[in-house]
Amino acid sequence: MKPEGRLPLWLCRFGLCLAFLYSxxxxxxxxxxxxxxxxxxxxxxxxxxxxxxxxxQLGGSALVLFTGGRLRALGAFALAGFTVLxxxxxxxxWTMDGMERFHNxxxxxxxxxxxxxxIMIAVLALxxxxxxxx
Numbered sequence: 001m002k003p004e005g006r007l008p009l010w011l012c013r014f015g016l017c018l019a020f021l022y023s024x025x026x027x028x029x030x031x032x033x034x035x036x037x038x039x040x041x042x043x044x045x046x047x048x049x050x051x052x053x054x055x056x057q058l059g060g061s062a063l064v065l066f067t068g069g070r071l072r073a074l075g076a077f078a079l080a081g082f083t084v085l086x087x088x089x090x091x092x093x094w095t096m097d098g099m100e101r102f103h104n105x106x107x108x109x110x111x112x113x114x115x116x117x118x119i120m121i122a123v124l125a126l127x128x129x130x131x132x133x134x
Contacts, residue, residue, distance in 0.1 A: 010065065016117045020057040024054050027057075035047060060075040076121040077119075083111050
């Protein structure tokens with residue numbers, strides 16, 4: 001790929017990763033809040049889930065932003081899988097009514113878009129790893 005084509009694609013990947021970078025750094029800088037968040041969602045032991053969440057959010061983002069090929073695909077699939085799990089746990093709109101249901105359904109659908117974006121990144125990265133144009 002020509003150098004002038006790399007920056008726009010990197011900026012697209014950065015946009016998809018931005019919420020995960022922010023969340024991972026926020027959890028890292030305020031670990032007690034990260035523990036409280038995990039406990040709020042019933043994830044036990046909270047310390048284990050907080051560490052895993054931080055690792056996936058920051059590690060997956062780093063792989064998506066600063067590697068290529070299979071490593072980028074690994075990061076993208078990790079963030080897609082994390083997003084699916086977090087969305088099912090945190091935005092279970094089917095258990096809600098009224099405005100709570102409405103807001104959580106919107107968040108659920110927005111997160112589905114993120115998952116699609118990460119899967120696209122993974123597919124393109126795997127093509128790139130096999131010499132195809134990404």
